[in-house]
Amino acid sequence: MELFGTDGVRGKAGKKVSAVNAMRLAMATGIYFKQFSRTNKILVGKDTRRSGYMIENAIVSGLTAVGFDVIQIGQMTTD
Secondary structure, eight states: OOOEETTEEOSOBTTTBOHHHHHHHHHHHHHHHHTTOSSSEEEEEEOSSTHHHHHHHHHHHHHHHTTOEEEEEEEOOOO
């Protein structure tokens, strides 16, 4: 299953971009960033789509699972 496009992760929320896939990707990303981070804090924002809530919660779960203190900053624009 192809998940990455030229501009990042691409796919229909709930299908390719499932909560499980988002959590796994967040865990892998968190493990990578832990190598270079001097803090255990990380910010997570989301866009205004309804799927943002599912994806945000999955990402927070994944990052928390690998030891990050997640600060949720809510909806952000993509400007």
